[in-house]
């Protein structure tokens with residue numbers, strides 16, 4: 001069974017539930033690429049421009065799900081997902097539902113369970129780009145759930161971005177999404193705080209941005225990422241090219257410079273405290289990656305259910 005045969009068109013019929021900034025652009029891309037596209041939103045009036053573009057507005061969620069080979073959910077949270085889809089009940093049987101709503105692993109797991117009870121074919125997912133990049137080559141979308149459902153609908157999912165399949169456990173997509181977002185926020189905050197330091201000295205922040213990103217990307221990603229990951233896996237952090245003690249000094253300088261410049265110092269102070277915890281564990285002579293040992297889950301917590309996900 002393929003999307004094509006099921007819908008009777010040369011493109012799969014798609015339903016989009018949720019027309020916030022993200023759902024709207026997903027619908028636009030599917031309409032523009034020739035997919036029969038049905039939309040539903042709690043506030044139906046938001047569908048106007050999409051209908052003018054060629055989408056069909058469903059009068060109910062049941063109608064939207066019934067019209068589509070693939071129903072894509074893009075709501076504010078999993079509570080809304082449940083509120084919107086639980087009443088569909090038997091109408092979900094045999095239908096494919098792809099939930100691109102952000103949430104936590106346990107929310108994804110619970111949603112996959114009740115979707116399964118209703119006989120739905122369920123993929124969980126996460127969108128790793130802002131709305132203007134949807135449909136652009138290389139825009140990363142994460143998916144997890146039954147491999148055969150992903151394979152069957154890969155062509156349709158490729159319409160909005162580069163689909164990355166992570167494994168069978170439904171919660172993998174939101175877990176990886178959370179990890180990547182944490183990386184984004186930490187990096188973004190580092191740049192924003194650094195910019196505040198420069199700005200506090202009345203220096204041009206645009207020039208600083210150019211310098212900062214030109215320096216950061218090759219500095220950070222020059223060493224192979226495989227090498228970095230292997231170091232973490234092995235717990236091997238040789239300090240021959242620079243020690244954690246040296247980095248603690250750098251973090252102290254950033255913290256004291258922030259105070260001197262009148263810029264809030266909580267963020268560098270927190271990084272300093274974390275590095276100092278690694279030093280207190282006896283890792284001062286190792287390199288900065290040894291901070292990973294502070295972040296790692298302790299053996300005493302290892303039985304926590306969230307630790308068991310299959311790929």
Ligand SMILES: NC(=O)c1ccc[n+]([C@@H]2O[C@H](COP(=O)([O-])OP(=O)(O)OC[C@H]3O[C@@H](n4cnc5c(N)ncnc54)[C@H](OP(=O)(O)O)[C@@H]3O)[C@@H](O)[C@H]2O)c1
Nearest residue numbers: 018019020021022023042043074075076080101102127130
């Ligand atoms: N925007 C981004 O840059 C971005 C990037 C990546 C991922 N995402 C994810 O994409 C999802 C959608 O994001 P978004 O930017 O489109 O906006 P959003 O504000 O997170 O979600 C808006 C959608 O949720 C619906 N909604 C809110 N409360 C509801 C309720 N109680 N019952 C039913 N529907 C409800 C809204 O309906 P109404 O129109 O009726 O209010 C609208 O369709 C989120 O999970 C977000 O994390 C967004």
